[in-house]
Amino acid sequence: MTEAPPLLLAVFAGAFGALIGSFLNVCIHRLPRGGSIVWPSSACPHCSRELSWYENIPVVSYLFLRAKCRTCKGAISIRYPFVEALTSVMFVLAWWYYGPGPLLASRLIFGCLLIVLFAIDLEHQLLPNAITLPGIAIGFAFSFFAEPGWIASLLGLLAGGGILYLIAVTYYWIRHEEGLGMGDPKMLAMIGAFLGWRLTLVTLMLASLTGSVVGLGLMAAGKGTMKYALPFGCFLAAGAAIAAGAGPPLLDWYLGLF
């Protein structure tokens, strides 16, 4: 951990993060719809009018436009400023926590992939291969220069993908219906490649735990059965984020219980 950052650098990291967040919003909107993420430029999803530069400023434009398109008055999703603010905060915290180096780059790319997967899974119950498969390759490539090292990374991607693949296949074999999509094993393989096998197990434990709690909560509130609970990819993303930030002390504490 490095010293607290000078204010100017923190502001720069935050602004850069917000711009990246704005790009993540484009990915979240276009990837499930099969669109290109580099072309055309941003447009209103309701009236398709191209946005001017001042309608594209992260967070600020949303507040300034009062969550509505300037011409058609169509509602702009709260997801846009939320993703931009979250990415911005992530850049500031990660920069402060890891300091400059390959681990910072690895963790920032990982965080961006998790944000995109979370948002797409929440809205479409889908974890696109276009994110998870390159994610596995990027995570493994980084492991040659940063934590967790390539052996732990390889074990992580095999264990993460393997465990969820077996669960998915077993569930299908018993119930003859899909309980877990095939995107989930690929996502946990990606998490394994970035974090290594130990933190992948922490991620799976956290995701299963929070998934069960939220699922039971929804059932108790009469908001649907277990089957229609939130998509598992969202819990994997949240679990991985916690594991990446607080995993090692969490793991020590857990192993200390035995």
Ligand SMILES: [Zn+2]
């Ligand atoms: Zn519009």
